Amino acid sequence: MLDDLAIKVRQNIGLATAIGLFGILYLLYNMAHPKGFSSAVLVQNGNEIFALAMLAMAQTVPVLASGLDLSVGAVMTMVGCVASYLLAGTVGGTPLHLEIFGLHLGLGTFPGGTGGIMLGMAVCVAIGSLAGFVNGCVVVYGRIQPIIATLATGAVYIGIALFLRPTPGGKIDEDVNWALTNSLGDFAATVHIFDDGAAAWFTPLAWIPVPFVLLALISLLVWVPFRRSVLGRAVYAVGSAEGAAYMSGLPIARAKIAAFTLAGFFAGCGGLFLAIQTSSGNADIPQAGAYTLNSIASVVIGGTSLLGGTGSAIGSIFGAMILRVISFFFRIFDIAPLLQPLFEGLILLTAVSIGALGVLRVKNTLELFR
Amino acid sequence: MQDAVPTEPAFLKLAGISKRYAGVRALDGIDFACERGKIHAVLGENGAGKSTLIKIIAGVVQPDAGTMCLAGNQVSFATPSAANAAGVVCIFQELSLMPDLSVADNISIAAPPRRFGLIDARAQRRRAEELLAGIGCEDVNPLMRVRDLPLSRRQVVEIAKALGKRPQLLILDEATSALTSADVEKVYVMLARLKAEGVAILYISHRMHEVEALADRASVFRNGRHIETFDWGARSTADIVQLMIGRDIAAQYPAKPARKPVTPVLALEHLSWEKHLDRISLSVGAGEIVGLGGLDGQGQKSLLLALFGVLRGVTGRITANNREARLGSPAAAMSVGIALVPEDRKTEGLMLPMSITDNLTIASLGAISTGPFVDRAKERTTVTRSISRLQIKIGAPSDAVSNLSGGNQQKVVLAKWLMTEPRIILLNDPTRGIDVGTKQELYRLMRELADQGAAILFYSTDYDELIGCCDRVAIMYDGRIVRELEGEELTETNIITSSLNVHAATPATAGATHA
Numbered sequence: 001m002l003d004d005l006a007i008k009v010r011q012n013i014g015l016a017t018a019i020g021l022f023g024i025l026y027l028l029y030n031m032a033h034p035k036g037f038s039s040a041v042l043v044q045n046g047n048e049i050f051a052l053a054m055l056a057m058a059q060t061v062p063v064l065a066s067g068l069d070l071s072v073g074a075v076m077t078m079v080g081c082v083a084s085y086l087l088a089g090t091v092g093g094t095p096l097h098l099e100i101f102g103l104h105l106g107l108g109t110f111p112g113g114t115g116g117i118m119l120g121m122a123v124c125v126a127i128g129s130l131a132g133f134v135n136g137c138v139v140v141y142g143r144i145q146p147i148i149a150t151l152a153t154g155a156v157y158i159g160i161a162l163f164l165r166p167t168p169g170g171k172i173d174e175d176v177n178w179a180l181t182n183s184l185g186d187f188a189a190t191v192h193i194f195d196d197g198a199a200a201w202f203t204p205l206a207w208i209p210v211p212f213v214l215l216a217l218i219s220l221l222v223w224v225p226f227r228r229s230v231l232g233r234a235v236y237a238v239g240s241a242e243g244a245a246y247m248s249g250l251p252i253a254r255a256k257i258a259a260f261t262l263a264g265f266f267a268g269c270g271g272l273f274l275a276i277q278t279s280s281g282n283a284d285i286p287q288a289g290a291y292t293l294n295s296i297a298s299v300v301i302g303g304t305s306l307l308g309g310t311g312s313a314i315g316s317i318f319g320a321m322i323l324r325v326i327s328f329f330f331r332i333f334d335i336a337p338l339l340q341p342l343f344e345g346l347i348l349l350t351a352v353s354i355g356a357l358g359v360l361r362v363k364n365t366l367e368l369f370r
Numbered sequence: 371m372q373d374a375v376p377t378e379p380a381f382l383k384l385a386g387i388s389k390r391y392a393g394v395r396a397l398d399g400i401d402f403a404c405e406r407g408k409i410h411a412v413l414g415e416n417g418a419g420k421s422t423l424i425k426i427i428a429g430v431v432q433p434d435a436g437t438m439c440l441a442g443n444q445v446s447f448a449t450p451s452a453a454n455a456a457g458v459v460c461i462f463q464e465l466s467l468m469p470d471l472s473v474a475d476n477i478s479i480a481a482p483p484r485r486f487g488l489i490d491a492r493a494q495r496r497r498a499e500e501l502l503a504g505i506g507c508e509d510v511n512p513l514m515r516v517r518d519l520p521l522s523r524r525q526v527v528e529i530a531k532a533l534g535k536r537p538q539l540l541i542l543d544e545a546t547s548a549l550t551s552a553d554v555e556k557v558y559v560m561l562a563r564l565k566a567e568g569v570a571i572l573y574i575s576h577r578m579h580e581v582e583a584l585a586d587r588a589s590v591f592r593n594g595r596h597i598e599t600f601d602w603g604a605r606s607t608a609d610i611v612q613l614m615i616g617r618d619i620a621a622q623y624p625a626k627p628a629r630k631p632v633t634p635v636l637a638l639e640h641l642s643w644e645k646h647l648d649r650i651s652l653s654v655g656a657g658e659i660v661g662l663g664g665l666d667g668q669g670q671k672s673l674l675l676a677l678f679g680v681l682r683g684v685t686g687r688i689t690a691n692n693r694e695a696r697l698g699s700p701a702a703a704m705s706v707g708i709a710l711v712p713e714d715r716k717t718e719g720l721m722l723p724m725s726i727t728d729n730l731t732i733a734s735l736g737a738i739s740t741g742p743f744v745d746r747a748k749e750r751t752t753v754t755r756s757i758s759r760l761q762i763k764i765g766a767p768s769d770a771v772s773n774l775s776g777g778n779q780q781k782v783v784l785a786k787w788l789m790t791e792p793r794i795i796l797l798n799d800p801t802r803g804i805d806v807g808t809k810q811e812l813y814r815l816m817r818e819l820a821d822q823g824a825a826i827l828f829y830s831t832d833y834d835e836l837i838g839c840c841d842r843v844a845i846m847y848d849g850r851i852v853r854e855l856e857g858e859e860l861t862e863t864n865i866i867t868s869s870l871n872v873h874a875a876t877p878a879t880a881g882a883t884h885a
Contacts, residue, residue: 007513011472228488233471237479240470247430247466248531249451249480309470363644363682364675365699366718 014303046211054270056298056316066308067146071154073288079271084170084281086120128268136260161283239308387436414591429453457538474512506556550666623838641686648849661840709787777808
């Protein structure tokens with residue numbers, strides 16, 4: 001079945017290019033880094049990559065259905081602010097209250113301890129998904145173009161974030177921070193599993209950074225099943241030819257809402273991690289915007305077509321990693337921070353151009369417009 | 371008129387179905403019935419109401435009035451999937467495939483085989499292979515993206531997809547329009563099998579010889595009304611055509627002028643491109659209509675695209691108007707007087723949301739502009755002139771071209787190119803999915819253009835058309851021209867034997883029995 005393999009490779013050329021490019025860049029980076037090829041560098045990079053990788057996955061799903069989600073950064077920020085209240089882990093719980101229009105409303109006490117933290121995480125991810133679900137409903141039932149709909153809802157989510165955290169602050173349980181932003185060995189030692197990480201079978205794995213494990217788990221447990229579900233395929237079908245999808249009897253409205261909801265879920269995961277990593281909540285508007293734009297860039301670098309229908313969230317993860325590795329190079333080569341955006345832009349342009357090199361091989365110029 | 375009496379209770383029965391679109395009556399109190407185990411042809415010109423009828427049966431649009439009964443139960447389908455669930459499956463003229471998904475994905479799109487709740491890719495692939503084999507098209511790899519398939523293969527996939535839904539009532543709406551003769555034969559076999567299994571089949575085609583070969587019964591529609599239903603054979607072809615258009619038509623093809631020596635306008639020498647074109651040498655003279663024949667996908671379309679500057683890396687020599695032409699882009703081809711009516715009018719021929727005027731003038735804006743501005747008055751006069759010349763039926767020139775019927779859209783494409791006053795006209799299957807009346811107008815127009823000195827290269831999947839229209843036909847096989855047929859040699863038997871690249875021993879006249 002060499003034939004089948006050739007077809008598969010040809011159809012996933014964007015993904016293959018992204019993986020190859022990342023491999024080369026990351027190898028060069030490690031070779032140039034004084035402490036290259038070490039767990040410490042890997043852990044640091046994992047922490048810097050995770051949130052953007054999540055947002056890139058988030059952006060991919062609506063893009064596949066040929067819509068753009070401009071609210072992913074806002075959802076991330078909002079969820080981060082929520083997390084800074086719910087993940088304090090204080091023994092005895094955290095009292096919550098709301099100041100609105102001069103009224104003081106007590107909201108009871110959010111449980112503390114391990115159970116409380118787990119519940120808090122679940123609530124955060126649920127809020128992200130809900131925000132995405134709202135986006136989907138606005139797009140489908142409001143019949144508003146995704147780009148405008150999410151521009152508006154994104155502003156609302158940023159507003160909520162600002163309301164929750166007018167100034168940066170809040171608290172995240174230190175153990176959660178430590179456990180999730182270091183290597184697997186540190187994770188095991190913190191949560192007291194596998195003999196505090198000393199089990200013989202476990203030690204060869206102890207160097208792996210937790211963020212990468214989380215990334216792999218979310219890909220395998222959420223993205224892969226979604227892609228292979230009927231609903232996931234409907235998302236691709238809608239992005240490829242909405243009319244044909246309708247004529248084939250696919251649930252178009254449900255597919256679109258699912259796409260945006262899943263985007264909200266991924267963005268929520270990103271926000272949750274960012275809050276845990278920084279141990280605080282911060283309604284940072286420029287940061288939300290930068291994350292949104294970088295998520296779109298990651299999607300494109302990862303081989304997903306902005307026209308919809310082709311690509312995958314896995315490619316977008318590599319797209320995000322390529323973007324991040326580029327900025328790592330600045331640290332190593334000590335380039336003036338003021339020049340960074342200029343170089344980032346040039347490198348982004350080059351990276352996207354590499355993806356477009358296939359155009360030169362096209363012998364039938366009519367295919368360029370299909 | 372007295373309709374033929376049905377021989378068994380009807381499977382599908384429509385009574386008093388009416389439908390209006392924005393005040394225009396598309397269907398007017400239609401009564402219609404069809405039976406299990408019969409192929410029922412639905413005939414009529416474009417705009418006769420056939421498409422609307424099918425869309426109502428298939429749940430795409432809702433009727434304003436009337437009732438529909440399926441197997442004795444009254445039904446009304448709100449969506450295509452509701453119709454599918456009841457066993458009513460339609461193969462639409464506009465393909466319902468998703469280009470970025472694989473063949474296997476497309477075939478099983480609505481109800482894929484599942485394992486543990488997720489799509490079972492392997493089972494899905496097996497299913498696609500079985501269904502494709504069922505219509506004799508094992509050559510399509512189910513992993514291929516539909517985007518990467520030629521139009522004829524896409525249509526095969528569309529048919530396989532419909533069969534996968536296990537239809538009780540199968541509707542084929544111009545489902546064979548892009549197929550090659552060989553594929554059409556396979557579809558015949560498939561339809562015969564379904565018929566024997568008791569499936570009711572509605573067959574819509576503008577190719578009369580297909581209808582002739584298949585139909586058990588036929589219904590003729592005209593202007594949104596059901597004119598007559600009869601058992602096949604009860605009426606002659608001439609009668610049927612008469613019923614369809616309601617007026618007499620003369621010979622289907624315009625008379626060919628006597629052959630005389632011509633000066634070549636377009637000459638190709640050893641044209642090659644990738645694996646698709648292999649040392650093509652051909653010349654087309656002023657006043658000549660040269661046909662491109664052969665099975666689909668033998669390089670005919672690539673040849674036309676190469677001549678229009680669309681392909682990169684073409685080797686060989688192209689001479690246009692006695693000068694060597696270097697065709698690097700469509701713009702370059704236009705500048706030496708070449709025009710191409712492309713394969714897919716909806717994407718390559720027209721800008722559907724733009725107005726009829728904009729579409730007509732888009733290729734010849736230079737001629738109607740003063741400086742950088744379009745001269746509105748000049749634009750109006752040229753547009754009016756071409757609309758009346760080609761007898762395009764329109765509301766207003768400012769309407770979106772998407773509102774026109776297929777035949778009129780194709781006329782707009784042709785008119786657009788005629789405005790550039792081309793010396794060399796390339797036609798890529800221009801009569802696909804067009805009604806008889808419009809087809810005849812196009813044939814007449816082609817001959818008229820040739821008489822005025824144009825050189826026409828005409829690719830068609832319909833052999834009948836090639837024989838009727840062309841002065842000469844070049845048969846292509848595997849990227850080469852294997853034979854040129856002219857005059858007396860131009861028969862269906864010769865075309866078919868050359869297309870298959872076999873040298874049949876039968877005399878050339880043996881199979882030339884068609885009208």
